[in-house]
Amino acid sequence: MRRRTPIAGLALALFAAVTATLAGAPATAAPMAVAPAAAPLAAAPALAAAAPDISVTNVQAHLTQLNSIATSNGGTRRAGSAGYTASVSYVKSKLQAAGYTVTEQTCTSCTYPASNLIAEWPQGPADQVIMFGAHLDSVAAGPGINDNGSGSATLLENALVLAQQNPTMTQRVRFAWWNGEEQGLQGSKFYVNSLSATQKGYIKAYYNFDMVASPNGGYFINRVTSTTAAPLKAYWDSFGLQPEENTEGQGRSDDYSFANAGIPTSGYAAGASYTKTSAQASKWGGTAGAAYDSCYHKSCDTTANINATILDRSADGVAYTIWQLAVGGGTGGCTAGQLIGNSSFDSGTAPWTATSGVITNSQGQPARTGSYKAWLDGYGTSHTDTLSQSVTLPAGCSSYTLSFWLHIDTAETTTSTAYDKLTLQVGSTTLATYSNLNAATGYTQRTFNLASYAGQTVTLKWTGVEDSLLQTSFVIDDVTLQVA
Template sequence: MPSRTPHTPPPYRSSWFRRAATAVAVLATAIGTAGAAPGAIAAPAPAAPTAAHPAAVAAAPDIPVANVKAHLAQLQSLATANSGNRAHGRPGYKASLDYVKAKLDAAGFTTSVQQFTAGGATGYNLVADWPGGNAGQILMTGAHLDSVTSGPGINDNGSGSSAVLETALAVAREGLKPAKHLRFAWWGAEELGLIGSRNYVNALPTAERSKITGYLNFDMVGSPNPGYFVYDDNPALEAVFKDWFAAKGVATEIETEGDGRSDHASFKNAGIAVGGLFTGAGRTKTSAQAQKWGGTAGQAFDRCYHSSCDTTSNINDTALDRNSDAIAHAVWTLSAN
């Protein structure tokens, strides 16, 4: 629209305009404060969120540890019914995947099963997307679902798989509407060398990889003689977990035992930011760590690591509870803006 030189009213009209404007302002004030106490001033409308001042992050719900343990009991039953394990290429693994998928489907997730071949056997990844959020910014959370052939793999890694599952189900229960798109994953053939997660990442086009703002990995989060270890691969993701535990009065250490040995490595090697939690495997807890966290010094964090005794009796409830809540906190926080 072309500009136009403002018209200046003559003096007699100017005074009339001023009186009219004043009357309108008084009327608007009266309407805006109707029902308010005498002399009250209407509060200004809250400012819209901006990049510099993002919207407040809603607190994550408590994740009931009883629900997580119920998933572990199901995984134990499936292993017991299928030669005592849930390993890649064995019926116990596929039964585990079907159990997780059914829970997610019923909760409203869009799920997909991806096949691959390893060691002459068919393997499976399960990927679940929560509807909504910015498809150009994806927060992924995952855990490997397979066990070794020697046992049911309840801590390694039924614990991480079940905690991630219950967090996903909490997203559905709460009707979470995150700013970022949420994607959850359960990997196959991790125990054979991160094969499932590597297959997934390698199959992603470059443009799709670039949409993943972060991947959070949870491999063993209920060790019976637990430590509280945080991945330090990315400072921002590390801080979310460290600050949460610090607020609970729980000291943490940097995770070193499993560095590069779990599925986060598949993402890190592709240039994707990674973070996660770990409660320890076959290494021995030191005296200093026992003083810090309790438990038994001179004993492995998990004496049943990769053994037949990695059953539902091989779980520390406190560690499982804390880590499950920390996972939910990270998902809610990192997906909010």
């Protein structure tokens, strides 16, 4: 994870984790020392029965190789260094042997030009991609085993297990290991900028894993309430872990490059230099008042700087997510839940896409709950506002209920002509149209059955169009899409 830098408007959460093991590492290495695990918790139920158990011993073996590579190359795997090149070679050789389509992309605009490593499992529809990434570089000061060998090794072992199991795929899975994250997310920015609009549209979700084994760590998820985060959260919820939003990582890792391109993102993290609270220590174990990782960006970030329990649960959560989203048969049934992220608009704008100013806490129109709502139109001039969010509806559920609360306020006096209109679309299909003729005091709940879209990723879109005279305000709040 790169250091926090003052960037205006930074509001997206960090998601990072990828696997890495490095070529040219010594054949033998000292046994890995493991930091104390968090307080023991009940074993997970059979939530991920269809997903494989990822061996934390194998993940640790990759970390040992990464540490050895750094030791053989001046104690670092910094982008562009010999240690980084050896890391790319090791990961690449493992993936090629497993049957992946592997590409090295040289980041020519990076401070230290070197390769991003992209590996795609050649099954599943090429226009339906679920992507998993982590940065492979360390800082110059140390070997970077938690930051970010932990994410890199987690993804590498997941990729190898996917190839070994060779299941039927319903989505295409792509893994990435990034160059130059520590210099400002340079490798992932270069990759995203190299994609055409069509290629970006193929990527339905990006999951980032950055520091997933912090020795005094916690259980953090980027955009924890979003639809994209749902499978990651479901796995950790099965342990009763009560994961929290990764506020420390907002805008600081490679998920930010994808989020800026409009691609839904999430990911696991265990914390960096921030301090663990007493409440967090009570539910997760560890030491209150101490940093999640006291070796963050230091030479002591070695194999001794790893919490094996968090690493294990992160690796298995990745496997659960892959099987849930991309493997035929998945969990064998419906994963019930609420699919809309930031449903009351009180957590910023993500994952919504909206015309500037639509998501607002302006007092001109009250929210139904909280302080924020989506306020479309209300200008009294020719104007169009939009609000949208893409969601993936799981197959196999018995009910798919879209609900939102709508308040319509108008200055139009006619009782017969719809001058100003709000339409709701699912994809290219119009579900409903409202107008100034539907104005009423307070909010009214609107409900729709979306069962016909089961198993699909669709975009829900509200469009408000106002004519040149007399305002009509369409105010939306508390949007939910409940599947059961």
